[in-house]
Every structure is written in structure tokens, then in C-alpha cells.
Amino acid sequence: MLNLTLLAVESGQILAAGSSDDDSGGLGLVFLLSGFVFYSAIYFRYRNTDKRHGHESETEATMVNMQEHDEFVKARKGLSNRRMSGANNTAVRGASNKFSAGIMSKFKL
Amino acid sequence: MPMDAVEPDTPPPAATDDAPRVINTDDGAKDGLAKCARCGATEISLNVATGNLRCGFCRFEWSTDNAIEAFNLNGDISALAGLLVGSGSSDIVPSTEEILTFKCSACGAEVVIDTNTSTQARCHWCRNTLSMNQQVPNGAVPDMILPFKVEKSTAVEKIAHFVGKRKFFAHPTFRAEFNAENVMGVYLPYMVVDINAHAKLSGQGEHQTRSYTVKVGDSTQQRYDADLYNVAREFDIHVNDLTVESSSDRLDQNTAVNSNNIINTIMPFDVENSVRYDSNYLAGFTSERRDSNLDQLAPLAHTQAEDITRHRVNDTLKFYDRGVRWAAEEVDVRGQRWVSAYLPVWLYSYQQRKSNGKTFLHYVAVNARTGETMGSIPLHQSKLLLVSGIVQLVGTVIGLVLVAVGI
Numbered sequence: 001m002l003n004l005t006l007l008a009v010e011s012g013q014i015l016a017a018g019s020s021d022d023d024s025g026g027l028g029l030v031f032l033l034s035g036f037v038f039y040s041a042i043y044f045r046y047r048n049t050d051k052r053h054g055h056e057s058e059t060e061a062t063m064v065n066m067q068e069h070d071e072f073v074k075a076r077k078g079l080s081n082r083r084m085s086g087a088n089n090t091a092v093r094g095a096s097n098k099f100s101a102g103i104m105s106k107f108k109l
Numbered sequence: 110m111p112m113d114a115v116e117p118d119t120p121p122p123a124a125t126d127d128a129p130r131v132i133n134t135d136d137g138a139k140d141g142l143a144k145c146a147r148c149g150a151t152e153i154s155l156n157v158a159t160g161n162l163r164c165g166f167c168r169f170e171w172s173t174d175n176a177i178e179a180f181n182l183n184g185d186i187s188a189l190a191g192l193l194v195g196s197g198s199s200d201i202v203p204s205t206e207e208i209l210t211f212k213c214s215a216c217g218a219e220v221v222i223d224t225n226t227s228t229q230a231r232c233h234w235c236r237n238t239l240s241m242n243q244q245v246p247n248g249a250v251p252d253m254i255l256p257f258k259v260e261k262s263t264a265v266e267k268i269a270h271f272v273g274k275r276k277f278f279a280h281p282t283f284r285a286e287f288n289a290e291n292v293m294g295v296y297l298p299y300m301v302v303d304i305n306a307h308a309k310l311s312g313q314g315e316h317q318t319r320s321y322t323v324k325v326g327d328s329t330q331q332r333y334d335a336d337l338y339n340v341a342r343e344f345d346i347h348v349n350d351l352t353v354e355s356s357s358d359r360l361d362q363n364t365a366v367n368s369n370n371i372i373n374t375i376m377p378f379d380v381e382n383s384v385r386y387d388s389n390y391l392a393g394f395t396s397e398r399r400d401s402n403l404d405q406l407a408p409l410a411h412t413q414a415e416d417i418t419r420h421r422v423n424d425t426l427k428f429y430d431r432g433v434r435w436a437a438e439e440v441d442v443r444g445q446r447w448v449s450a451y452l453p454v455w456l457y458s459y460q461q462r463k464s465n466g467k468t469f470l471h472y473v474a475v476n477a478r479t480g481e482t483m484g485s486i487p488l489h490q491s492k493l494l495l496v497s498g499i500v501q502l503v504g505t506v507i508g509l510v511l512v513a514v515g516i
Contacts, residue, residue, distance in 0.1 A: 031508030035501020042493055046275050046486040049364035053376040056416040060349040063421055064187070069341035070428075075318070079333040084315040087432025089423055094412035096354070096362040097370040 052097040129192040129403075131199070132180050134252040134386070134448070138242035141214050143389055145169055151238040154392035157257050162389050173384040176253030182303075182448060183381070186347035189305040189444025195252030197244050197386065198300065198449040200402045205247040207398070211239050224249035226395050228388040240388035248298065248355075248399035251449035253383040254390050257294060257477045264455035264475040265289045267482045271473055278496075280487040283459060283471075293458075294477065296391060296451035297372065298355045298399035301380050302410050304348040305444035308418045311341040312436040314429030335431050342425060346418050346440075350380050353410050355399040355449060360409075368472045368485035375476040375483050378452045382478075386451075396451055403447055415440045453477035461487040 030037070044050050142151050145164035152165030161170040177183045180195065209222050216235040222228060228241040228249055244250045269289040276284060319334035354360050354373065362370045384390075418440050426433050455475040462468050473484030 028508045028511030028513075031504040031511060034504025034508070035497045038500040039493060039497040042278055042497075043488065046278060046488050047364075047368075048371060048374070048483060048485055051374040051483055052362070052370050053373045055351065055376075055413045056420040058377050059351050059413075059417050061417050061421050062347050062349075063344045063424075064347070066342065066344040066425065068425060069339070070314075071339040073313070073337045073339055075334065075336050076315070077334050078323075079335060080330065082331070082333065082431070084335070084429075084432035084434060086434040087315075088435055089314075089419060089426060089429075089433040091419065092416050094409060094414075094416045096360055096373060096409070097364060 049097075052095050055094065056092050129194045132182075132193060132195050132252075132448070134176070134180055134195045134197050135242065135244045135250065138244075138250075138386070140211060140241050140243050141239055142237055143240045143242070143387070146171065153238070153389040155256050155390050155394075157260050160256050160258060162387065173387050173390075176383045176385050176448075177381055179385055180252070180448070182446065186303050186305050186349060186444075186446075187345065189303060189446055191444060193444070193446040194403065195448035197250055197252035198403060198447050199244075199246055200404075201248045201400065202246040205245055207247055207249075209241065209245070211241070213237060213239060225398050227391055228396065229391055238392070242386060242388055248449075250388075251298065251386055251399065251451050253380075253448060254296065254386050254451040255378055255380060255383045255453055255478060256390050257394065257453040259453075259455065259475060259477045259480050261292065261294065261455065263480065264292050264294075264477065267475050267480060268292055268455070268457050268473050268484070271482050271484050272486060275484075275486045278489055278493050280461065280489045283461065283487045287459070289457060291457060292455050292475075294394040295454050295456050296394055296396040297359065297454050298397055299352050299378075299450050299452050300355045300399075300403070300406055300410070301383075301448050301450050302348070302351045302353065302414075303446040304346075304351065304410070304414045304442055306346050306348070306414060306418070307344075307441045307443060308346050308422070309341075309343045309439045309441075310419070310422060310435050310437065311339075312434050314338050314340040314426060314433035315431035316428055317431050333431070338429070340426070340429065340433055342422050344422070346414075346421065348414050348417055350377075351410060351413060351417070352376055352378065352380060352450075352452075353406055353413070355401045355406060356397055357401050357405075359397075360401065367470060371472045371483045371485050372454060372456070372474050375454065375474050375479075375481045378476065378478050380450060380452070383450055390451075394453070399449055410445075411440070411442060414442070457484070459487065 144151055145153060147169040148167040150164055150166040153162050156163040161172050163170045207224050209224060211220050213220050213232040215237045218232055218234040220230050220232050220239050222230040222241055224247060229238055231238050272287060315335040315337055317333055317335050321332055322329045323332050359369050362373060364370055455477050457473040459471045460468055461471055471485040471487055475482045
């Protein structure tokens with residue numbers, strides 16, 4: 001059942017991403033998965049399997065003695081993804097609830 | 110992009126000795142009868158409304174020292190070097206008894222305390238309460254305790270409200286058996302960690318310069334232009350009160366077999382308000398013994414510190430609106446301070462018996478300091494599948510029409 005939910009969530013994400021790049025037929029495809037989306041929404045609302053403590057943002061921490069280095073490399077044209085390929089600056093690796101960390105990083109990246 | 114370099118302060122000296130330094134947190138602690146200073150009764154418990162201990166006979170109230178101040182745990186994190194641990198966080202010695210026997214000093218009877226669930230027991234002869242406050246290496250007595258602040262009646266309301274909003278698809282047996290009054294107050298074991306680390310991250314980041322649409326065949330697609338940069342950050346990071354579960358049961362958060370993630374979700378706690386451990390805070394509540402050692406928890410805490418570092422440094426990366434791909438991340442822990450704590454949770458638990466004979470323990474938990482509430486409610490799967498099927502049928506018809514007209 002968990003796999004089914006994962007499939008529905010990921011399918012919905014792919015469709016949502018697809019609809020932002022190509023606006024023909026996206027809404028119709030979302031409706032074609034409405035049962036899966038509905039099941040997932042209710043499942044998460046009742047079971048909250050995606051929930052965890054956000055240690056990465058809810059823990060107090062201060063940075064000091066910051067040294068920054070930023071060097072222009074090149075301009076890139078015609079990229080099809082809204083987000084940088086392989087970006088990992090929002091990754092979470094220390095969550096005990098791996099399911100939640102996996103889902104959240106998919107949505108963020 | 111500006112180049113910005115700030116000369117770092119002199120880093121704290123590295124620890125020359127790997128052996129942990131110990132903060133003794135049970136100085137002056139005594140086992141046995143803990144008596145009210147005014148009337149001598151042992152009927153002492155927490156007054157949740159005031160956060161003080163109160164004598165059940167003469168109503169005299171008193172407070173316990175703040176643990177952070179008493180043990181100087183609020184010292185400068187930048188000065189932390191090596192490993193500093195509270196004496197209540199020491200390694201558990203496997204041969205240490207979990208069931209301990211004390212002699213009642215009022216009547217001489219032998220009284221047994223099961224440290225798995227409490228550090229108090231009532232003498233079966235004279236009815237006095239015996240407390241265990243001295244630390245033994247079985248994880249039962251922590252360095253500090255955070256008293257309950259949310260009243261039971263408030264927790265019952267919050268749980269009832271949480272469940273009340275999730276009744277339609279809840280399993281009918283659960284709906285029939287649910288009674289929020291069955292909530293229990295539990296002190297759960299955690300480790301609270303301060304970390305002084307030096308971080309070096311390097312990689313590449315992208316800044317979007319243009320967004321536009323192009324025509325591909327019959328459809329339009331979005332395209333982006335971006336500038337690519339080499340990015341590096343080097344800094345010291347001070348992590349304060351990182352909190353990790355120290356019970357192996359609670360650390361297992363496989364949501365396919367348990368709902369421990371619910372208890373994890375209600376963090377954080379205001380651990381800075383913890384007090385010196387006194388078993389009388391447990392009166393009327395239950396507790397769960399720590400069964401994990403620092404060696405087992407350190408990898409998790411350090412990985413979480415790396416996550417905190419990665420997320421905190423994003424404050425300096427706002428220019429890279431398409432993200433940053435770190436190729437190298439080094440978080441060198443130079444100093445760390447570990448103390449064990451009992452933190453308060455109102456817990457409603459429900460054992461679901463499934464048709465295949467298996468059981469699943471669902472929790473609805475309330476943080477007994479902040480009131481944050483989270484829960485897992487057993488689902489009526491056949492009802493949900495039926496309604497999802499109907500939604501799918503209707504959605505399919507609408508979807509086909511929309512696809513046909515190209516929306």
C-alpha cells in the first residue's frame with residue numbers, strides 16, 4: 001500500500017512538473033489520476049507517515065567567521081529544468097524517518 | 110558577485126585527549142525517602158500549573174535548580190573542545206540490574222523499583238514513596254528532566270480535536286473504542302547535544318538569468334538561461350540543543366511497522382528549561398529508560414549536524430536561485446557536549462488488530478511543553494478504496510474530456 005501511495009505521489013509530481021513545461025493536456029492527465037491522488041491525500045492526512053521533526057531547520061545554530069568564495073564559470077543557455085541538475089543544498093540525510101526525508105527532498109529538488 | 114573574506118578568529122584548541130570529560134550531575138542526590146521539608150511527607154508530585162514540586166499533604170511547593178545553569182551547560186559553544194558528557198549519559202553496563210531493590214528507611218521493608226518504567230515505588234507496608242535519584246549505569250536516571258507544562262485536560266482536548274477532524278475514514282473499531290481520557294503522561298529519554306564544528310563546503314551553483322518559452326512541435330516548453338559559479342563556504346558552526354531519541358525502540362521509525370515518527374514530529378522541546386533530576390517529577394507519570402549509548406547515537410547526531418550546517422549556509426546562497434550542488438562537504442566536529450534528559454509527552458496509544466492477525470501500534474502524541482500535536486489514525490481501508498474508486502471514475506471521465514479538448 002505504501003508503494004501505491006509513493007507511486008501516486010511521484011506520478012502527481014511528474015505530472016505537475018510536466019504541466020509547467022508543457023501546458024497542453026496537463027490538467028486532463030491530473031484528473032486521470034484523481035483516485036490515486038485522493039487516496040494519497042487521505043492516507044497522509046490520517047496516518048501522517050510523511051511527518052518528522054525538521055531537525056535541519058528547527059535546531060538553533062549560528063555561523064561565525066564566514067569566508068565566502070564565488071567565482072563565475074560560464075553562462076548556460078536553453079536549460080529545460082527549473083532547478084539545477086544535482087542540486088543538493090536542501091538534502092536531508094539524518095532523518096530517522098527515511099520515507100519522509102526521501103519524499104520531502106524529491107519535492108524540494 | 111562580490112568576493113567576501115573575513116579573517117576567522119583563532120579556533121578553539123583541539124582536544125588532546127580522546128577520553129570524555131564528565132560533568133557530575135548527581136552530586137548530592139540521595140536514594141530512598143525524599144521528604145517534604147515542611148511536614149516530612151513523601152507524597153510529592155509535580156504541580157503542572159506552576160512547574161514546582163508540591164507536597165500532597167501540606168501543599169508546600171518548591172522549585173528545583175535549572176539544570177542548564179547548575180551544570181553550566183549554557184557555556185560558550187565556541188569554547189567546546191573534545192567530548193564533554195553528563196554523568197547520566199555514561200555508557201550502559203549490560204550487567205547492571207534493571208529491577209533494583211531498596212530498603213525502606215521508614216519501616217525496613219524491601220521495595221522493588223522497575224527502572225524500565227519509573228524510578229519510584231511505594232512501600233507496600235508503610236505506603237511511603239521511595240525515590241531513586243543516584244545514577245547507576247543502566248540509563249534509568251538522566252542528567253536532567255523537563256517537567257510537564259501542559260495539563261492533562263488540555264492534552265485530552267487536543268487529542269480529541271485531532272482525532273475528531275479525522276473520523277470519516279477512521280477504522281470503525283477505532284471510532285468505537287477511542288477515548289481521549291486514556292492518554293498517559295510519559296517521560297521519554299533523549300540526548301541533548303551541543304556541537305562546535307568547523308565546516309568547509311565547495312561545489313557549484315546556478316543563478317537564473319532568463320526564463321522563456323520555446324515552441325517544440327505543436328506544444329510550447331519552458332526554457333531557462335543561467336550563470337554557473339564555483340561556490341565555496343568555510344565557517345564555524347555552533348549547534349545548540351540538538352535533540353535525539355535515546356531509546357532504540359523510538360529510533361526505529363520505519364512507518365511500515367510502527368508510528369514512532371509521530372513522537373519524533375512533536376519535537377522540539379524547550380530543553381533550556383530542564384531542571385536537575387528528581388524522581389518526584391515522575392509521580393503520576395511513567396518513564397522509558399534510555400538503552401542507547403553515545404557511540405550508537407553519535408553518527409546520527411553528527412549527520413543531523415551536517416544537515417543543519419547544509420541548511421543554515423543556504424542563508425548565504427540566496428543568489429543561487431536554481432540551487433547549489435555541493436561536491437565536497439566537510440564538517441569537522443571540534444567539541445561536543447552530551448547530556449541525557451527525560452522530556453514530557455502526553456501519549457494516546459491504540460493497538461490495531463488487522464484482519465491478517467498482525468497488530469500495529471498507533472500513537473497520538475502531544476508535546477507536554479509546547480502543545481504540538483500529531484497522530485496516526487487507523488484507516489478504514491475498504492471505505493477509502495471505495496470512495497477513491499468513485500473519485501477515479503469521475504476523474505477519468507473529466508480527464509478524458511479535458512485531454513480531448515487539449516486542456
